[in-house]
Amino acid sequence: MLTRLELDGFKAFRNFALDFQPFMVFIGPNGVGKTNLFDAITLLARLAEGDSLEEAMLHARGEPTELFTLYADGRRAERIQIAAEFLLDRESLGANGKPFTPTNTRLRYELTLERRGEGAHIIAESLLPLPDSKDTWVRDNLPTKVRKAWILREKRPPYIATVGEEGELSIYRNQDTLTGGRESLKVGSLQKSALGTADPVRYPTIHAVRQAMRNWRLLRFNPEVLRQPCAISAEAKLQPDGAHLPAVLARLLREQPEAAANITQVLQGMLPQVKAIEVRALGDGSRQLVELVGQDGTRFSSRVLSDGTLRLLGLAALCYDAEHRGVICYEEPENGIQLLRLPDMVNVLYGLALNLEREVPEGAQNPPLRQALVNTHSPSILSSVPPHSVYYLGMRHDERGQCTYAVSVRPELIPDEQDRYRTWLQIQQELSGSAQ
Numbered sequence: 001m002l003t004r005l006e007l008d009g010f011k012a013f014r015n016f017a018l019d020f021q022p023f024m025v026f027i028g029p030n031g032v033g034k035t036n037l038f039d040a041i042t043l044l045a046r047l048a049e050g051d052s053l054e055e056a057m058l059h060a061r062g063e064p065t066e067l068f069t070l071y072a073d074g075r076r077a078e079r080i081q082i083a084a085e086f087l088l089d090r091e092s093l094g095a096n097g098k099p100f101t102p103t104n105t106r107l108r109y110e111l112t113l114e115r116r117g118e119g120a121h122i123i124a125e126s127l128l129p130l131p132d133s134k135d136t137w138v139r140d141n142l143p144t145k146v147r148k149a150w151i152l153r154e155k156r157p158p159y160i161a162t163v164g165e166e167g168e169l170s171i172y173r174n175q176d177t178l179t180g181g182r183e184s185l186k187v188g189s190l191q192k193s194a195l196g197t198a199d200p201v202r203y204p205t206i207h208a209v210r211q212a213m214r215n216w217r218l219l220r221f222n223p224e225v226l227r228q229p230c231a232i233s234a235e236a237k238l239q240p241d242g243a244h245l246p247a248v249l250a251r252l253l254r255e256q257p258e259a260a261a262n263i264t265q266v267l268q269g270m271l272p273q274v275k276a277i278e279v280r281a282l283g284d285g286s287r288q289l290v291e292l293v294g295q296d297g298t299r300f301s302s303r304v305l306s307d308g309t310l311r312l313l314g315l316a317a318l319c320y321d322a323e324h325r326g327v328i329c330y331e332e333p334e335n336g337i338q339l340l341r342l343p344d345m346v347n348v349l350y351g352l353a354l355n356l357e358r359e360v361p362e363g364a365q366n367p368p369l370r371q372a373l374v375n376t377h378s379p380s381i382l383s384s385v386p387p388h389s390v391y392y393l394g395m396r397h398d399e400r401g402q403c404t405y406a407v408s409v410r411p412e413l414i415p416d417e418q419d420r421y422r423t424w425l426q427i428q429q430e431l432s433g434s435a436q
Helices: 034-049 053-058 136-141 144-150 204-214 223-227 245-255 257-268 307-319 339-351 379-384 424-435
Strands: 002-008 016-019 023-027 079-087 106-116 119-129 160-165 168-174 182-186 216-219 274-282 287-294 299-301 326-331 370-376 390-398 401-410 421-423
Touching: 002 034, 002 136, 016 136, 016 401, 023 379, 034 053, 034 079, 034 106, 034 204, 034 216, 034 326, 034 370, 053 119, 079 204, 106 204, 119 168, 204 216, 223 307, 245 257, 245 274, 245 287, 245 307, 257 274, 257 307, 307 339, 339 370, 339 379, 379 424, 421 424
Parallel strands: 023 370, 023 390, 216 326, 326 370, 401 421
Antiparallel strands: 002 016, 002 079, 079 106, 106 119, 119 160, 160 168, 168 182, 274 287, 287 299, 390 401
């Protein structure tokens, strides 16, 4: 679970810092950086996946040099600095497929990129445990009664550190055990992160971090992809564009029938005539397709469903899938959804986030960490989400150029909050003005 993100020199972000909750909605006009925020999260996820920096930057929309802040005088920032703090699951899968417990569940990852010619290189990287004395997020967001269930801390050197050696910088990876060895990577033309290339056997906690960050996903559901059948042999994991939906639903029908029933109930909010969801084999049995069964027995396939219904079906499949974990970034949930059905969509998105205030019974396994981050420019969504979950993203202009900022939203303000928050009414007025 992502708990804090700091950005400097990335697109329009300068000295940007924001603490995260399990469920957050970012609202604001077009062009203020809502998608750019998700791009930064995606960049980290791709580097954790093992992509080269060039490959990861392509997922952040733009040529490598275009990701560096453009100042008012036409110059670009020389460096991008990113820091992410997160909460890890207390149990992760090791390289051998067996569960293990990381030595720390509160960590901070830092990354510095330097612009060189038309490209960029990694020049600094660190992964270190967050000590209790500096962990304000836990104090502000985790009730005392649940901290024991989630927090593990061990005093130790950084898992990854950048240090100077004989006038040159090196990035070191330290093994979990205090008596373990370490290896160094010379900073020069480094294109892959130390995090994304660590040996999972020698560095199990780094491996746990990498697994968590691989599950930070930006969903861009394509209705045409959601409509299509998939191979029987397809991985039963929903892809960012919606591919493999039939395989996911087939697995849920087979292994989690209560989840399939919940998904059907969600669809009935939009299509009251729906009685059940089924997945049918096609032709020679090598492909499968989603079908809805009506109350009168009529069948209609995913090929004829509306864009909004398909997106809702994809999100509901994630929401009720017990195997789903990680961070979901989702843009403009209002697209293709009737205004009266928007609360149904928001309820599904809210279900994609874990309630950290809920106590875990002693001896029970923690539920998987799940987080949903949503962006929108529609004020209609405000009435459907908890006020404390909403943040307004805007653009400030100064002598150096433009920069993105975020402020919390309140239904009403008291006098000393005037400079720190937006009201719902202010947001509605600003969004209406930007649309004209």
